[in-house]
Amino acid sequence: MASVVRQCCSYRTLKRRLPILAWLPQYSFQWLRMDLLAGVTVGLTVVPQALAYAEIAGLPVQYGLYSSFIGCFVYCFLGTSKDITLGPTAIMSLLVASYACHDPVYAVLLAFLCGCIQLTMGILHLGFLVDFISYPVIKGFTSSAALTIGFGQVKNILGLCDIPRQFFREVYYTFHNIAETRVGDLVLGLVCVFLLVLLKMMKNQLPERSGHQPFLNRVCSNIVRFTGTARNAVVVVAASLVAYSFESQDQHVFTLTGKAARGLPPFRLPSFSDSVSNGTVCFTEMLQNFGAGLAVVPLVGFLESIAIAKAFGSANILGSFLSSYPVTGSFGRTAVNSQTGVRSPAGGIATGVVVLLSLAFLTPLFFYIPKAALAAVIICAVSAVFDLRIVAVLWRVKRLDLLPFLASFLGCFWEIQYGILAGIALSGTILFFNIARPEIKISDYGTVIVQLQSGLNFPAVEYVCDQLYQRLLEASPPSSVILDCLHVSSIDYTTVNGLRELIQTFQRKKVCLLFSNFQPKILSILTSAEIEGLRHFDSTEAALRHLHGDDYTHNLEESEEPLLNRHEGFYS
Structure with missing residues (x-):
């Protein structure tokens, strides 16, 4: 008992639970400089994206920022990758819109419940469950979500109001109301999309950094690289200045974001009930309203960041105390973090500070951000996810x-x-x-060799036995059979019973049935089952020698055709 306690409290165990202890002793001033640069750069990407993702989630814009800083701090202590950043994402925001009913109370409670589920799954190592979701399913979901999110922002580019969010109705009413398009929003939105694409292309076309470049070239390259990396912030700030110049002249050309709550969110437990116009919704009713969301949202979080389940589980729980909706790892911001040269998870602290400063001092300025500019940011962000x-x-x-x-x-x-x-x-x-329908390879040497090309589990037993009955026992005349079990790695009680019945049936028909290439653990199970009439050989050649003598297998070895390649067929 004392040894177990010492092991649980050892420094090695503590370092495994708190990864910060692994990299902090190696921290240096050079790392600090690179982490600050990367953290601030990612912060300039996070702020406009957070505002835009709050729009997708159907929540006031400040909730995007509430969801963007706590994960940065949590991951600094619990994270194992220097590049990953936690925060709101487009797909997670879409799920929040679907299951939280555009109600901040529901969104915050969903973050808390998802965090509890994710943390439990991480501690119990249940991440293997998402292995049953195949890659085509994931790509189908993410491509569909990207198209839904991207088209959902077309209404903001066009300046349309009162468009429903359900996808098919959204498509219909967007085209139905297209005559109501606001020219100012349309022009600004298209210009923002063009600038975002242009800045990204300019950044991608830059040559690799080299110390042999002239000083002026290096300065210009760094300016273009930084502007391209922080393009979301650059475009949103520029669009806001344009909108402010028109508003100051009392010309309402653009649809603006509007007022946002100022300051930091209070630290408190999420509300476990919700007040509505005709009464109060209790916790049980809220759970019923979430429905499948309590399974879908945590699983999607795992799919986006399976390697850091404990970290974002903790981030969601703590984030719910600060009015955050569910967060996960962001692929786009992680790429920015990596490309900027981050050296440790401490870069997230700088990112979190940028978000906190925005909440503390910049929220009054969010009023002038045009919705068309945020829509452009979203469309460009999700375009990379849509991949047909x-x-x-x-x-x-x-x-x-x-x-x-x-x-x-x-x-x-x-x-x-x-x-x-x-x-x-x-x-x-x-x-x-x-x-249930494994591939079967049958080779005829006078003696028929049957090789199972995959495992033999209980769903496949009846099928395999039926194939042997139909193709071998019912043949005229029936042939001796060697069942090669080289690829059988596990069996169960149903399989054992099926093999027992198979042997008995061959014995009644007076046909020889031999087995070869059983793995030791499989042979041990069959031996303990005491199957009468089971005859096993270490190799197929040994079984053939038993039936035909040494001369037969010697002739096979001298033949130009290799064993198992003559008169063979595949059945499945």
């Missing part, structure tokens, strides 16, 4: 995988949980069919 090239890849690699992809992609336009469930169900059906 996978359709061509799946068509070339395995066309059957197109079914779960299309089920997930199309289903998510209707309801996110139905799309994901449909994709998982189809993937599972394909997987279970392959398990």
